[in-house]
Amino acid sequence: MPLQTGPCMAWPTELCCETEGKEPEEIERWTLIASQILWALSGRRIGPCPVVVRPCKRACLESSPVSFQAGIGTGPWIPYIGSDGLWRNASVCGCKSDCSCGELCEVWLETPVYDVTEVNIDGQVLPATAYRVDAPGRLVRTDGECWPDCQDMSAAPGQPNTFSVTYRWGLPVDEAAVAAVSELTCHLMKGCGSGSCGCKATQRGATRFIRQGVEMDFGDPTLIYKEGRTGLPLVDLWLSVVNPYRLTSPSRVYSPDFKRPRVTTWP
Structure with missing residues (x-):
């Protein structure tokens, strides 16, 4: 289901019909x-429609077992059983992309992302140069820092210990x-x-x-x-x-590595 249940406003028009006498x-x-x-x-x-979300940082694990130190490496490693039943080791330091040699600090946003208008961490607005958006909907930190591991979901956006992203969702x-x-x-x-x-x-x-x-x-x-x-x-x-195939909603792919952001719908 999309973030919006309808257009956020009437679309612009160039009416070619007679409107005289119409209020x-x-x-x-x-x-x-x-x-x-x-x-x-x-x-x-x-x-596109504006929406405020409370993202969750990308997770490397499907569960949270006890950690241990590998013989060689850069930090703690955690053994876990994947969805295919095989044992693997996962690093708690971050996730490596399949096309990157290092860690990418990223969170997932519902797509299509038109643009990002504000990223607020602990009441501080990050400059636009501190992040970028990679398709499909990955918000990547580029200033050398990383997104918060957790936040206080009971607090309003902009308060201490919170993390919120304001962006416009949808095609133009x-x-x-x-x-x-x-x-x-x-x-x-x-x-x-x-x-x-x-x-x-x-x-x-x-x-x-x-x-x-x-x-x-x-x-x-x-x-x-x-x-x-x-x-x-x-x-x-x-x-x-x-919409050549008459889809009723956007197609989407779910991944256990990307947690869905929280969206407040009321008030």
Whole structure:
């Protein structure tokens, strides 16, 4: 499930339909509805939306057995049994990447990461030069220090002994998305007028017509919605580009090495 349950705001539009006589509040409402529909149909990835997370440092171990000193090495090593049933030794000093000779101090963020606006440790904001983001969603410390091993989760972000990351999650609303949401907004405003209890443009029509020996069959216009499409050329073209396989949510891979960050949802 994504971090957001809907778009954090209405997407920008360039309406090509007649809006005379429409109240700004009504236009804004239908723009938000169109944005919510396209956000869901596009795989719940379009943003970007700000989010504050409390990350957990990457772990080398699947458990915490008793440590012991190896014969040679740079520090303590811990034996453990992996998920495949084999014994291995893990260092408590950090984790080595498969493409790095040394330790990488990194935490995992939900993707897609648009940008990082703030990293706060113990109430101090780190400069942007102290970290970088590696795909997919690895926040890597680059100033020679390392992320905290633990933090006080009962304290608010910015307090002593806390670690929080503020970043924007999601893909940008590009020009194609603006064109798509503009077309859908106009469609909804035309068929769902103010005060109406239903959308006239989407009502089910006749599927079979027989008269004077002539029989005609029409497709059910509502079946296209089951395929995650709207019947609007520009909207469906955009959906076929950004979500060709009709995914309902972003695909993700889970790793025992990266702990999921904690996100406060209320208050």
